[in-house]
Amino acid sequence: MSKNNVLKNSIFFLCVVLMLICVTSCASQGVASYNQENAEITKETYLVDITFEGGTGKAYIQSPVEVTSIDGEMTAKFVWSSKNYDYMIVNGIKYENENDGGESTFTVDIDNIDEPLTVIGDTVAMSKPHEIEYVITWGEKENSETETITSVAADREAVEKALAAAGLSLTETVPLKYAQCFNIDKYGDYSYITIDNSGDYLVVPENGTVPEGLPEEVVVLQKPLDNTYLVSTSAMDLINTCGALDMIKLSGTKESDWYIDDAKKAMQDGTIQYAGKYRAPDYELILGSGCNLAIENTMIYHEPATKAKLEELGIPVLVETSSYESHPLGRLEWIKLYGVLYDKEEEANKYYNEQLSAIEPIMSDNKSTGKTVAFFHVTANGMINVRKPGDYITKMIELSGGTYALTSLGDEENALSTMNMQMEDFYKEASQADIIIYNSTIGGEITSIDELIDKNELFKDFKAVKENRVYCTERDLFQQTTGVAEFMQDLNNVVNDVDTDYTYINKLD
Numbered sequence: 489m490s491k492n493n494v495l496k497n498s499i500f501f502l503c504v505v506l507m508l509i510c511v512t513s514c515a516s517q518g519v520a521s522y523n524q525e526n527a528e529i530t531k532e533t534y535l536v537d538i539t540f541e542g543g544t545g546k547a548y549i550q551s552p553v554e555v556t557s558i559d560g561e562m563t564a565k566f567v568w569s570s571k572n573y574d575y576m577i578v579n580g581i582k583y584e585n586e587n588d589g590g591e592s593t594f595t596v597d598i599d600n601i602d603e604p605l606t607v608i609g610d611t612v613a614m615s616k617p618h619e620i621e622y623v624i625t626w627g628e629k630e631n632s633e634t635e636t637i638t639s640v641a642a643d644r645e646a647v648e649k650a651l652a653a654a655g656l657s658l659t660e661t662v663p664l665k666y667a668q669c670f671n672i673d674k675y676g677d678y679s680y681i682t683i684d685n686s687g688d689y690l691v692v693p694e695n696g697t698v699p700e701g702l703p704e705e706v707v708v709l710q711k712p713l714d715n716t717y718l719v720s721t722s723a724m725d726l727i728n729t730c731g732a733l734d735m736i737k738l739s740g741t742k743e744s745d746w747y748i749d750d751a752k753k754a755m756q757d758g759t760i761q762y763a764g765k766y767r768a769p770d771y772e773l774i775l776g777s778g779c780n781l782a783i784e785n786t787m788i789y790h791e792p793a794t795k796a797k798l799e800e801l802g803i804p805v806l807v808e809t810s811s812y813e814s815h816p817l818g819r820l821e822w823i824k825l826y827g828v829l830y831d832k833e834e835e836a837n838k839y840y841n842e843q844l845s846a847i848e849p850i851m852s853d854n855k856s857t858g859k860t861v862a863f864f865h866v867t868a869n870g871m872i873n874v875r876k877p878g879d880y881i882t883k884m885i886e887l888s889g890g891t892y893a894l895t896s897l898g899d900e901e902n903a904l905s906t907m908n909m910q911m912e913d914f915y916k917e918a919s920q921a922d923i924i925i926y927n928s929t930i931g932g933e934i935t936s937i938d939e940l941i942d943k944n945e946l947f948k949d950f951k952a953v954k955e956n957r958v959y960c961t962e963r964d965l966f967q968q969t970t971g972v973a974e975f976m977q978d979l980n981n982v983v984n985d986v987d988t989d990y991t992y993i994n995k996l997d
Contacts, residue, residue: 530558530559530634530635531556531557531558531634531635531789531790532556532557532558532632532633532634533554533555533556533557533632533633533634533635534554534555534629534630534631534632534633535552535553535554535555535629535630535631536552536553536555536564536601536626536627536628536629536630537551537552537626537627537628537630538551538552538553538624538625538626538627539551539624539625539627540622540623540624540625541622541623541625542620542621542622542623543609543620543622546570547568547569547570547572547573547609547611547613548568548569549566549567549568549569549622549624550567550568550569550591551627552627552630553565553566553567553624555598555601555629556790558786558789558790559786561597561786561787561790562597562598562599562600562601563595563596563597563598563787563790564595564596564598564601565593565594565595566593566594566595566596566607567591567592567593568591568592568593568609569591570591570592570611570613571589571590571591571592572592572611572612572613573585573592573594573609573610573611573612574592574610574611574612574617575594575609575610576594576596576607576608576609576610577607577608577610577619578596578597578598578605578607578608578868579597579598579599579867579868579873581596581597582745583595583596584765586767586768595767595790599867599873599906599907599908600907600908601626601629602626602908603869603871603908604623604624604625604626604869605623605624605626605868605869606621606622606623606624606867606868606869607621607622607623607624607868608620608621608622608868609622623869641682641687641688641705642687642688642702642703642705642706643703643705646701646702646703647680647688647702647703647706649701650699650700650701650702650703651675651678651680651699653699653700653701654697654699654700656675656676656678656699657675657676658673658674658675659674659675659676660673660674661673661674662674662824662828664821664824665817665821665844666813666815666817666818666820666821667813667818667819667821667822667824668684668813668814668815668818669683669684669685669809669810669812669813669818670682670683670684670809670822670825672824672825672828677693677696678690678691678692678693678696679691679828681825681828683806683807683808683809684809684812685786685807685809685812686806686807686808686809687705687706687707687807688703688705688706688707689706689707689708689709689804689806690702690706690707690708690709691709691711691828691829692708692709692710692711693711694710694711694712696710696711698710707804707805707806708804709781709804709806709829710780711831712735712780712831713735713780713781713829713830714734714735714737714780715735715737715738715777715778715779715780715781716735716736716737716738716779716780716781716782716783717737717738717739717740717763717769717774717779717781717782717783717803718736718738718739718740718783719739719740719741719765719766719769719782719783719784719785719788720740720783720784720785720808721740721741721785721967722785722808722810722811722819722967722969723783723785723808723810723822723826723969724736724741724746724748724751724967725748725967725968725969725970725971726820726822726823726826726969726970727826727830728748728750728751729823729839729970730823730826730827730830730832730835730836730839731832731835732826732829732830732832733750733751733754734759735830736751736754736760737759737760737761737777737779738760738761738762738763738773738774738777738779739751739755739760739761739762739763740763740764740765740766740769741762741765742755742762743755743756743762746967747967747968748967748968761773761777763777766784766785766787766788766791766794767787767790767791767794768794769794769798771797771798771801774798774801774803775801775803779803780803780804781803781804781806781829782798782803782804782805782806783806783808784805784806784807784808785807785808785809785810785811786807786809786811786812788805788807789807795807808822808825810822810969813880814878814880814883815880815883816880816883816884816887816972816976817843817844817847817972819880819969819972820840820843820969820970820972821840822969823836823839823840823970824836824837824840839970843970843972843973846973846977847972847973847976850887850888850889850976850977850980851887855889856886856889856890856891857889857890857983857984858891859889859890859891859922859923859983860890860891860892860893860920860921860922860923861885861890861891861892861893861921861922861923861924861925861979861982861983862874862892862893862894862917862918862921862923862924862925862952863875863881863882863885863892863924863925863927864914864918864924864925864926864927865926865927865928865929866943866944867908870911870943870944871908871909871910871911872908872909872910872911872913872914873906873907873908873909873927874894874906874907874908874909874914875892875894875906876906876907877892877894877895879906884972884975884976884979885979887976888976888977888979888980888983889979889980889983889984890923890979890982890983893917893918893920893921894917894918896917911944911946912946915946915949915950918950919946919949919950919951920951921950921951921952922951922952922955922957922983923952923957923958923959923982923983924950924952924953924957924958924959925958925959925960925961925982925993926940926958926959926960926961926996927961928960928961928962929961933960933961933962933994934960934996935960935994935996936996936997937953937956937958937996937997939996940953940958940996941953956997958995958996959982959990959993959994959995959996960993960994960996961992961993961994962991962992962993962994968992971991971992974991974992975991975992975993977991978990978991978992978993979993
């Protein structure tokens with residue numbers, strides 16, 4: 489072979505290698521967000537025998553009770569022997585009767601079936617409504633059934649083929665710094681969204697044509713999405729902050745249960761109507777209003793028939809999974825997703841960048857103070873509910889310069905980031921904590937250390953109580969998703985002994 493031929497072959501081989509490298513690199517960039525695999529969620533349903541105490545004994549919750557657990561999140565379906573209970577209060581949360589005209593029925597969130605559960609039932613059988621306290625003690629599980637709920641990811645090649653056939657090519661992948669549970673690829677005015685444990689969504693511009701040949705797993709969201717049924721409370725603050733509150737017309741939360749002023753006012757004005765909770769939506773109202781999107785959280789997986797019914801009515805369902813974000817700034821970054829859905833990308837990006845500018849200096853410049861912090865509340869039956877290490881609240885404590893006091897609980901990151909403890913066990917873990925913060929979201933706010941001691945005399949012996957380093961969160965903290973920066977600044981001030989006007993924390997006297 490001549491030297492010229494050798495040289496030509498060498499050059500040709502080099503070109504082929506470079507082309508392969510380029511194609512591989514470009515492909516990995518172009519479909520980086522298309523590597524989501526099918527997600528499986530385990531659902532277990534079982535019956536639990538109960539013993540029931542309280543009241544006159546004339547009315548009772550029927551046994552056994554149906555309990556459902558999905559990836560650690562548990563609900564119990566309480567069916568009374570009476571038609572006269574209009575609401576129940578469980579762990580500080582009010583639940584309305586689901587069965588008008590029949591035996592009073594309530595599906596409630598529970599932490600576990602290991603400890604007795606104190607509940608309140610409001611009966612209208614007397615001359616005036618009367619709240620009565622009851623205690624439920626759990627027995628053995630029986631008739632357990634397990635199923636797997638699979639979120640099927642769309643065939644990526646089929647998606648690309650359909651988009652290409654419609655003349656659409658990738659123009660941008662939305663940059664995400666902390667969020668790990670969703671991705672957004674832009675195809676001009678079209679957006680392709682993948683959400684872990686949820687699905688694939690194609691956002692089509694107003695008057696835009698839906699590409700032919702899309703896999704059936706892809707949920708099409710045709711703009712404007714101006715008649716949204718919002719069930720996920722954590723999304724409201726983000727949607728409102730980026731200026732898209734007027735897109736929400738239906739709420740899964742009642743006016744009295746909102747701590748976001750703009751949402752409460754919108755319901756008072758009638759611009760947002762209550763359309764029922766995730767487990768019992770008002771289908772007639774939803775369909776009659778022209779609803780064009782339902783935003784649910786992962787609790788909808790407890791009621792798959794409800795999700796299927798909404799879809800059967802032609803209403804696309806988007807399940808947001810921000811609760812699976814382990815980093816607090818990851819949850820905040822979901823504002824970018826709502827910016828895309830509601831044409832508020834500029835506003836969403838501006839707000840998020842402003843928050844990063846406020847928070848990242850705290851995380852990068854702040855060194856651990858060594859101050860230990862316990863975050864908890866006392867349940868109705870005297871148990872202590874705490875956050876698990878690895879939960880986003882405990883991470884905010886650590887990112888703000890504190891050290892979470894209950895490190896012996898392990899480092900479990902899952903959708904259910906809390907657990908109950910006996911007071912004696914909590915005492916061993918947290919009595920020497922430098923700072924204790926009472927979580928008001930479920931147990932209600934307390935205004936003094938004496939109120940805390942009234943819940944259990946053992947609190948008198950806590951180091952933080954003796955040194956007057958006891959705090960309580962505001963009740964709106966967990967609905968104020970955008971309050972990450974202010975809450976971390978509060979925490980930073982607390983662990984650094986800066987006495988100031990806090991935003992989401994009150995110091996107790």
